[in-house]
Amino acid sequence: MSADSQFSFDIQQSDAQTAARTGLLRTPHGTIETPNFIFCATKAAIKGVTTDQLREAGADIILSNTYHLLLQPGPDIVAAHGGLHKMMDWDGPMLTDSGGFQIFSIGHGWIADEIKGRRRIGAQGPGVKLSEEGARFHSYVNGEKILLTPESSIQTQRKLGADLIVVLDECTPFHVEREYTARSMQMSHRWAVRSREEFERGDDGTQALYGIVQGGVYEDLRRESAQFVAEQPFFGQAIGGSLGSDKAQMREVTGWARRHLRDDRPTHLLGIGGLRDLWEGAAMGIDTFDCVHPTRLARHGGALCRPWENDGKEHINIKNSRFREDLSPLDDRLIAPASRNYSRAYLHHLFKAGELLGGQLLAIHNIAFMTWMASEIRRSIREGTFAEEYRRWTGKS
Amino acid sequence: MSADSQFSFDIQQSDAQTAARTGLLRTPHGTIETPNFIFCATKAAIKGVTTDQLREAGADIILSNTYHLLLQPGPDIVAAHGGLHKMMDWDGPMLTDSGGFQIFSIGHGWIADEIKGRRRIGAQGPGVKLSEEGARFHSYVNGEKILLTPESSIQTQRKLGADLIVVLDECTPFHVEREYTARSMQMSHRWAVRSREEFERGDDGTQALYGIVQGGVYEDLRRESAQFVAEQPFFGQAIGGSLGSDKAQMREVTGWARRHLRDDRPTHLLGIGGLRDLWEGAAMGIDTFDCVHPTRLARHGGALCRPWENDGKEHINIKNSRFREDLSPLDDRLIAPASRNYSRAYLHHLFKAGELLGGQLLAIHNIAFMTWMASEIRRSIREGTFAEEYRRWTGKS
Numbered sequence: 001m002s003a004d005s006q007f008s009f010d011i012q013q014s015d016a017q018t019a020a021r022t023g024l025l026r027t028p029h030g031t032i033e034t035p036n037f038i039f040c041a042t043k044a045a046i047k048g049v050t051t052d053q054l055r056e057a058g059a060d061i062i063l064s065n066t067y068h069l070l071l072q073p074g075p076d077i078v079a080a081h082g083g084l085h086k087m088m089d090w091d092g093p094m095l096t097d098s099g100g101f102q103i104f105s106i107g108h109g110w111i112a113d114e115i116k117g118r119r120r121i122g123a124q125g126p127g128v129k130l131s132e133e134g135a136r137f138h139s140y141v142n143g144e145k146i147l148l149t150p151e152s153s154i155q156t157q158r159k160l161g162a163d164l165i166v167v168l169d170e171c172t173p174f175h176v177e178r179e180y181t182a183r184s185m186q187m188s189h190r191w192a193v194r195s196r197e198e199f200e201r202g203d204d205g206t207q208a209l210y211g212i213v214q215g216g217v218y219e220d221l222r223r224e225s226a227q228f229v230a231e232q233p234f235f236g237q238a239i240g241g242s243l244g245s246d247k248a249q250m251r252e253v254t255g256w257a258r259r260h261l262r263d264d265r266p267t268h269l270l271g272i273g274g275l276r277d278l279w280e281g282a283a284m285g286i287d288t289f290d291c292v293h294p295t296r297l298a299r300h301g302g303a304l305c306r307p308w309e310n311d312g313k314e315h316i317n318i319k320n321s322r323f324r325e326d327l328s329p330l331d332d333r334l335i336a337p338a339s340r341n342y343s344r345a346y347l348h349h350l351f352k353a354g355e356l357l358g359g360q361l362l363a364i365h366n367i368a369f370m371t372w373m374a375s376e377i378r379r380s381i382r383e384g385t386f387a388e389e390y391r392r393w394t395g396k397s
Numbered sequence: 398m399s400a401d402s403q404f405s406f407d408i409q410q411s412d413a414q415t416a417a418r419t420g421l422l423r424t425p426h427g428t429i430e431t432p433n434f435i436f437c438a439t440k441a442a443i444k445g446v447t448t449d450q451l452r453e454a455g456a457d458i459i460l461s462n463t464y465h466l467l468l469q470p471g472p473d474i475v476a477a478h479g480g481l482h483k484m485m486d487w488d489g490p491m492l493t494d495s496g497g498f499q500i501f502s503i504g505h506g507w508i509a510d511e512i513k514g515r516r517r518i519g520a521q522g523p524g525v526k527l528s529e530e531g532a533r534f535h536s537y538v539n540g541e542k543i544l545l546t547p548e549s550s551i552q553t554q555r556k557l558g559a560d561l562i563v564v565l566d567e568c569t570p571f572h573v574e575r576e577y578t579a580r581s582m583q584m585s586h587r588w589a590v591r592s593r594e595e596f597e598r599g600d601d602g603t604q605a606l607y608g609i610v611q612g613g614v615y616e617d618l619r620r621e622s623a624q625f626v627a628e629q630p631f632f633g634q635a636i637g638g639s640l641g642s643d644k645a646q647m648r649e650v651t652g653w654a655r656r657h658l659r660d661d662r663p664t665h666l667l668g669i670g671g672l673r674d675l676w677e678g679a680a681m682g683i684d685t686f687d688c689v690h691p692t693r694l695a696r697h698g699g700a701l702c703r704p705w706e707n708d709g710k711e712h713i714n715i716k717n718s719r720f721r722e723d724l725s726p727l728d729d730r731l732i733a734p735a736s737r738n739y740s741r742a743y744l745h746h747l748f749k750a751g752e753l754l755g756g757q758l759l760a761i762h763n764i765a766f767m768t769w770m771a772s773e774i775r776r777s778i779r780e781g782t783f784a785e786e787y788r789r790w791t792g793k794s
Contacts, residue, residue: 045752087739141749350441357442357446
């Protein structure tokens with residue numbers, strides 16, 4: 001980072017009892033307060049939500065997936081627009097991932113959650129060939145052979161033009177043994193250095209780079225990886241890879257990684273988006289989160305709600321027949337019209353009638369809800385009530 | 398209509414060469430200028446478009462379909478909200494149809510265009526039994542037996558609470574012979590009287606009733622039906638039923654009906670929504686139009702455009718590969734963000750990527766386009782340039 005960088009991260013308040021802190025993350029497209037949630041515009045679109053609606057719901061920052069955009073429409077077309085911001089009509093901060101997560105989801109036989117568009121990829125999908133150089137795979141759009149390397153991931157992310165970009169890593173799944181995880185982590189570290197060197201070659205001050213901690217579910221590997229990332233001159237740090245098989249393990253693994261990272265860098269937890277998860281992550285000193293959960297849940301009829309008002313549940317299912325005649329809005333204390341101006345009975349009707357508007361309105365509500373909850377996390381840290389709010393939201397002390 | 402009615406229709410300017418006129422149609426939910434276009438919120442939702450977006454695109458008036466809402470969610474749930482306006486969060490003028498069109502589309506073996514939701518009805522769909530009393534059919538939602546009569550249609554429309562409501566009629570398709578059409582028309586006239594009497598029994602001044610001209614493609618029947626409607630004390634008059642097999646016959650049949658209707662009443666042409674159709678209808682003295690065309694076209698990638706700028710075509714297909722790298726917006730002279738703020742290349746990408754946002758943005762554009770074109774019709778009548786604009790839009794003199 002040069003002295004006149006357009007990026008900075010400044011911690012504002014720290015919680016007395018936990019590692020939770022509020023911060024200001026400054027980018028060329030504006031400053032966001034942290035902790036905060038990053039909404040997923042996977043293929044350069046939040047599914048069913050316009051950027052105007054996103055702004056109206058209060059969202060501060062979004063991300064897009066390099067893997068999908070590399071294949072369709074291709075980085076050169078995005079660059080011709082002047083980048084993703086201009087193409088999508090989003091003028092706030094933005095992050096892109098490296099493409100690694102989706103590619104290795106396929107390579108390891110997963111079905112990547114994100115690949116839910118018209119073209120589905122199953123276990124029989126195009127294989128991924130991995131080498132020190134990078135990952136070779138076939139485009140699901142036109143079958144073209146593609147080689148993604150640390151260098152080409154950074155070059156692609158430069159064309160996409162997000163504010164925050166990340167190094168290419170191999171993302172190993174849960175079921176992989178320790179030895180493979182250790183070897184993979186070492187290669188990811190070498191890729192991280194190559195990513196950083198490529199980043200520095202073209203750095204014009206408009207983007208900032210995050211390193212990523214790997215190491216799977218092994219404490220010593222997570223420590224080693226976190227120490228590596230902390231020692232490298234990255235602007236930000238992210239925790240990636242498999243966080244385990246359940247919520248308890250996720251907290252444990254995140255904790256192992258977080259404690260060896262640097263406190264003065266913005267810290268992102270990749271792919272996590274439950275309500276309790278955000279409180280627990282914030283308590284460990286995580287600053288940003290992302291997940292498709294809020295918008296995907298909406299498409300299936302799930303509307304986020306305050307757990308203590310709903311038997312401890314984090315969402316209601318609007319398709320449930322108990323909402324057929326419920327004239328109350330989803331939550332009239334939120335700012336989004338979708339949360340305030342429509343009855344649950346109407347939203348129930350839209351789902352019953354197969355009207356996509358139902359999923360759209362729920363998505364806007366869920367965005368407003370997540371944005372509001374993130375502001376509640378910040379407020380409670382600022383006001384010294386974090387422990388109390390944490391108990392209310394998680395049901396735990 | 399009582400003297401203190403909340404409804405009125407006042408003609409403002411008349412074109413010197415044609416029957417085109419501008420008017421003000423006043424309802425309890427506001428006054429609209431005519432000629433104007435009514436957008437179809439078939440199942441109490443414009444597909445993929447929120448009412449906020451509808452307002453932003455400039456739409457003045459919408460309609461909903463009694464048939465669909467009778468089955469799901471049911472008129473009592475709508476009434477519990479205080480009517481469709483409150484349920485949908487739409488505070489402008491609104492029209493409901495009688496339910497007849499959809500029912501008889503099924504009864505005559507058509508597949509009603511509107512029935513495109515999750516549950517499809519084919520030719521094997523539930524039959525309709527027709528008698529002097531009304532139409533019996535089965536609900537596509539739960540199989541329930543339903544009897545729709547002129548009285549129950551009006552009662553249902555009262556619960557839905559639209560400003561403008563219509564009489565129940567039998568809607569005969571194109572291929573029906575003259576004798577059936579004549580008998581059907583006579584029954585529709587008796588149903589119109591029953592509808593009006595039911596309307597008058599419950600009239601509290603918040604709704605106004607339209608009669609409908611039937612008579613198929615037969616000039617003498619259209620004249621007889623128009624004279625009948627003109628003699629009945631309806632607030633408004635609509636032209637329904639089959640208008641023929643092609644555009645030329647549509648103009649001819651519409652003309653036969655229109656010339657025997659009253660000039661002092663607001664006149665609606667049911668189910669017509671092509672760009673040229675609106676100019677031709679306006680020239681015959683039609684004041685309002687409705688059609689699913691603009692929003693359905695959008696879901697298939699069609700964006701309305703000015704024909705003289707596009708080889709005479711009324712829309713472009715954004716899925717066409719020629720838009721892959723086209724950085725220009727759909728039409729930056731329109732007010733909607735969807736028309737101005739996104740490139741054709743981005744919209745093309747959204748369709749290629751299977752992102753529903755593409756169809757939503759095109760729907761908003763098409764709504765803005767139709768609304769603007771209706772304002773152009775009015776402006777040209779007002780300014781004495783209707784003939785000139787008519788030639789530009791239709792390519793005919």
